[in-house]
Each structure stands twice: as C-alpha cells, then as structure tokens.
Amino acid sequence: MTTTSSVTPYRTEVHSARDGFAQSLRAEWTKFRTVRGWIIGLFVAVLVMVGLGLLTATAGSIQCGGGPGNSGQRSGAACRLNPPLGPDGEAVFDTFYFVHQPLAGNGTITARVTSFTGLYSPQGAIGSGSDTAGMVSGTQPWSKAGIIIKQSDAAGSAYAAMMVTGGNGVRMQYNFTHDVAGTPGAVSSSSPRWLRLVRSGDTITGYDSLDGTHWTAVSSATLAGLPSTVQVGLFATSPGYTVTTQNFGGGSSVGGPTQATGSFDNVAVQGAAQGATWQGDVVGTAKARAADLLQAANYQQSGDGFTVTGTGDIAPWGAGGLGDGRPVEQSLVGAFAGLIAIAIVAAMFITAEYRRGLIRLTLAATPRRGRVLAAKAVVIGTMTFLVGLVASVIAMPLSDHIAYNHGRYILPVSSLTEFRVIVGTAALFAGVAIFALGVGALLRRSATTVTVVIVMIVLPYILAVASVLPADAAQWLMRLTPAAAFSVQQSLVAYPQVTASYTPSNGYFPLAPWAGFAVLCGYAILALGLAHLRLSRRDA
C-alpha cells in the first residue's frame, strides 16, 4: 500500500496486450479452472478410463483345454501362449518342416520346384485317427514351399527364403515381415520354377528362373549379425484354413489345419562342407499351437530330388483372431468412457456461457469473437490432452500387467508404436474435446451437443464392431466418421502376406493411424469454422 499518488486513475491503463491472445487464453483458463464440476469431470475421465482398462484385464482370464500330455481344464497363466520372437522383436509363427544342412561362410542353394500341392479340411474338423482323414486337396493362398537360409533351426531366428506359394506366385520373404513378389503363376511339372539364394556376408539375394539359365534377382535381404555357419535347405509349411462369415459383429470363423507338399529336384548347395548330410526337422512345434499341426510333416529323398511336407506358418503373429494375443491398445478401451466425460466438459465449457449469459460479457471483453473460440480451443485441448496422457500412461502398463498375470499374451510392440498409441490417445482426447467445443458453439445447447458428439464418435464404432453390418460397410464407417480416429490406437499391423480377417472388430482400421486422426481433426475444424461463422454473423 503506497500512497504516492492520491489520485486513483479513472480506469486501468489499456495495455497494448490487453486484447492480445495471451489475455484471452488467461481469461478462458481462469473460467475453466474455477468451475469445480469441470475439474471433477476431468478426474472422472481418468478414473473411468483406468477403471475400465483394469476391469477388462481382470475379467479377461482365459480357459484352455489340456495340452499334449496334460488332460483337464487349465486356466489363467497356465494357458498363456508364448510365441517365439522374430529378429525385430515381434511375435511370430515359425513352424515348418525343414530339410537342412549347415553352410559355413558364403554359398548358394539352388532348387527346382516341380509341383506344389496341399490338403485342407473344409469343415474345420480335424480327423481323428488318421491325420488327413476327411481332408480334400488344395493349397491355401499363402501355403509355401521353397529354399531357405536360416540363422539356426531355432524358431524365430533370422532367415531369408525363396518360395512358391499356393496363390501368390514366387515370393522372396525374409525376417517374417518382409515380402517381395517374384514370377507370378502356379507351379506344375510342365511349368516348374527355379529358385536360388546366394549368401554373401550378411546379404542374401534371391533369384528365380523359369528355365534354370536365365535368372532374375527378386530382392536382397540384409540379415544383420548372421553367424558364419547357417542352416540351409528346403522347407514346406501351410497356415490354418479359415472361413470367416461376416455377420453379427464382424464374423465368426471356422477353420482347421492344412498341409502343403513341395516336390523339388536339381537341389544343389555350393560351398557346402564335405560330407554334409541332409537332416529333416520340424521347427517350432513345441511353441506353436499343437492342435493346428498335423503330424504328417516329413520328407523323402531320392538323389537330388526331395518331397517335403509341412504345416504351420512362417509369418508375423497377431493377425486375425485376437484370442491369440492381447494387443496393447485393449488396455485403453476405457478411452470410450473417458471421451464421454471429456465431451460433456468440453461442451459445457461453451454452452454454459450461453445458458448463464456470460457469453455477452466474454464478447464485450474480447470483441474479436474468433479469438474467444481459439482461446477456448487451446485451453480445453491442452487440458484434455494432458488428461488423456495421464490416463493412458497409467492404464496401459497396469492393465497389461494384470492381463498378463491372468494368462493373456501381450503382443510385443516397438517402443515407438507404444509411444504413438499413448500420445495418440491423448491427442484423441484433445481432438474430441475441440470437436465438442465446436459443436457446442454451433448448437449452443449442452444436451444436444453432448448427444451429437457421442453419437458421432461412439456409435459408428459400435455399429462397426458389434452389429449386423458387413465388413466393407464397417470399414467405410471407420473412414468417414470421426470414429476413424480410433485407428491412432491400433498397434496391430495388417500384413498382405498373411490371410486374416482385417476388420475393425478384430482391431484393424482401414486408415493409417494418423490419417484416421486427421479425419477427426477435419470434423473439429469444420465444427469450429461453422461455429465461428455463426458467432460472427449472429447475436450471441
């Protein structure tokens, strides 16, 4: 209290920054933080999101039948699958029949494939007694047989392979996730395929040829850290057969085991050790789903000709049925509940001003109406982003841990993906809040606003994953509505070289993560734009 000036200025000085954006921000922040209900709403958002994540993890205990040599029901952690990990840390299927010999240093393997056949059971029934009882002949699109250079015969180790497939021509595949097309078309004795793999240091190059003299390079793979002695040889494998019927929530599937047989001749390994002999092994059975495997895997040799029969798959895990593993984003399913709380708070942040008439005071203080809207968007966006971040950071590791202890296998993801899922969920919260703000400024009524936002964000997702809609209609819903933004949570990767039901109900969204988020941003910008138009054209 100083009394240097006895004259109080008639009005406070008008600073040039008085109606600057920072002032508007401060005003809106003050309004936001002083309404207790809204702060409670944000806490509720965190609580319901974490709570639902924990609930689904706790209620996610699984039962399984006794495995081989273990009769009776088991449940919980005893059922947990433990698939091998590929060189890049992802879970993989690595089960096939492998006719191999060691190769020290550089070398080449060449083989001619003269026929490729398979068996599958269309009714999904596994024949008892004889493994192949009731099966009909035919290959699966991604049944495969060919030549392979593999770090070791341990499941999950690095590899590069040239193969013929049931429906996709010659392919070069390496390290589970990579797939390059070679010569298209089916194999027969009148139209055989020559395959060749050349190892030079860490680099393996695949070639194919129709006649054994004119070779075409398909691709090159660099397998970092490949040891000097590797296993080289022939393989055959065939993934499970599934028919997915699309109805009532995106599908039920029936399926069963399959097997594939490749016939090879002119098999030659250059650089092989003197006296090396071929050895046949099933790779990876112990760790794969035993029920899906037939015991028919074997090989026959006559001179340089081989017939190899196998079953299983060499492919990334996680595609298709989610019962196999829990993707990390399942812990964030509570985001739906959190978003409802966020939508209520964000809608009231603007509609409450209309109800109480505060908007007239706000606009008198900040006559530039667009600035008011922008300041509100920044405040509510920042706050909800932080809320989403906190909720995800708590919910994800906690629920994953609980689900793991209940016997669920958590599909491993790279830390970059995990980061994107968490930050994406936070961004989702901010996007929905700003969308709700825009709709609220447009409609000026809280009940209608909240309904519009929830119906546009949650209902399309329900219709897509849990209704009668077929997969293509569900995918269009997930492209066109704000619900597309949930793709930002998707950690699963859809691989074209794996046959699976890549539908929203299985966790696969049609748009790329940030592209889906951009759809929501588009809606938010549209709502804000229309709101700005209405705010500046009409009386408040």
Next chain:
Amino acid sequence: MSRVVDQDSREAGASGIGRAPRRAPARREPRGRRANLAESLHAEWTKLRTLPGTFWLLLAIAVLTIAVSAAAEAAVPCSAADCGQDPAKVGLTGIEFGQAVVAILAVLAVSGEYSTGMIRVTFAAMPRRMTVLAAKATLISGLTLFAGAVAVLGSVLVGRLVMPGKGFTAAHGYPRLLALTDSSVLRATGGSVLYLGLIALLSLGIATLIRDSATSIGVVLALLYLSPIIAGVVSDPHWHNRIERYSPMNAGLSIQATRDLAGMPIGPWEGLGVLAAWAAGALLAGGLALRLRDA
C-alpha cells in the same frame, strides 16, 4: 436448432418475471384440494407442447431411426441361402441411433426445467413431486411410443422394399420377410417400440437424479453404448455373458431377434425385462432424490 435457443431464453425470461410476483402471496390457495394427476398431466403437456424442441425431437426420432435402418438395410447383403442374417435385426438397426434422440427428449423434459429454474415454479404449483414425475413419465413415454411406432413401421416398410433386392428372398430362406403377421416379427417390432419407451423412462429417471442436462445425457449414453464395446474386449466367457445379459442396451435389444433364439445369452422378453428393471431402478432413484432434495 436455433429455435431451441430462443425458447431457452424465452423460458428463462418468463420464469424470471414470474418468480417475483408469485412469491408475494405466500400461500394463497390451500383450497383443500391438491393438483391431481390429470391436472399435472395437463400442465406437463402444456409445457411440452409449447416447447418448439419437442416436435423436432419427435420428428428426429422417427426420421433418423428410419434413415439409419434404411442405410443398414441397403448395406447388408445376403448372397446365399442360409446367410445367417436376422432380417429384423438388420431392419431395426436404426433403433441404436434413435434411442440417443429419445434420451435427449426425456432428459430435457426434466433437466431443462432445472437449468432455467422453471422447476421451482412447477413444484410451487404442484407440490406433489411424485405426481409431477409420474405425469412427466407418462407423457414422455407416450410421445416416445408414438414416435417409436412411426420409426419402427417406417424401418420395416423400407426394409420390405429394399431388402429383397439385397438377397433376402424366398430362395435364400426368407419367404415372409418382415411380415408383421409373423409372431416373431411382431415381437421384434412391437418390442423395439417398447424398448424406446423404456429408454425414455430410464433417461427420465437418470435426469431426475442428476439434474444437469449435459451430464445426464452423457451418463445415459455411456450406460447404453459402452456395454457392447466392453463386451467386445472381455475374453472371459462368464464376464462376457454377464455383460450381454445385464447391460441395458445388449439385453434390451435382444427383443429384436427373430431367429437362433437358443444361442442368445438372454431371451427376448427377459432381455426387455432387464431393461425395464433398469428403467424402474432409475425412476426409483430419481424419485427418491426428488423427494429428499431441494429443487
């Protein structure tokens, strides 16, 4: 929706003017007779009728339900015999959307009065709060049943025109597609109308309990829409089954099933009964809060 806003301010103004003089004659008419249900109904009907939002919301229930049903009917194919689709479920998909509008109608009937202060006038005029709630419940559910009947009949009509073109033919095992003379179809359609009525009562109860319109509508929609999502990620069959049986939307919508009833987690009428229990519980809680609390 601009008219809704005008109404809001008009109503606020009216109550503002009306409050002061009405408070002056403190207890003017203790004429030994209290407002009965008929008078309550008349008062509530006057309020509802003169709100411009009511008509538009009723129209929206019918139009949006039919539109979403029509979209689903045009999107779901039946390409072969025994395609496993339930035509009633497909044809009545719009109910999942229409219930959100029903929720707005019901929530606003209560929370709208709280937001403008009108509720104090209402209770001053009709001190029997239960009678007011009963009148509101009767009117709102009646209006919803009317709009719902239009919505359901429209959806069925569109379905009968559209669905044969998508493969729902006699050759594919649908000889009497959505025929109302079919008892199971009658149950699905009539039950869907009742479903909307029960959603209105559920929303009314929750709004009476919570009073704020945005929060009420959020809670109602969360209660309805979250259960199918949660059921989708719960892998434990017991828990999954429980969610399907006891959540208001999943259980209530089982009334729409016309085939494969044996494989359902809960029967059609039992499912609707679960929803009715939810609605009764919400109304009870709301009524109790109304009795014990200041307005």
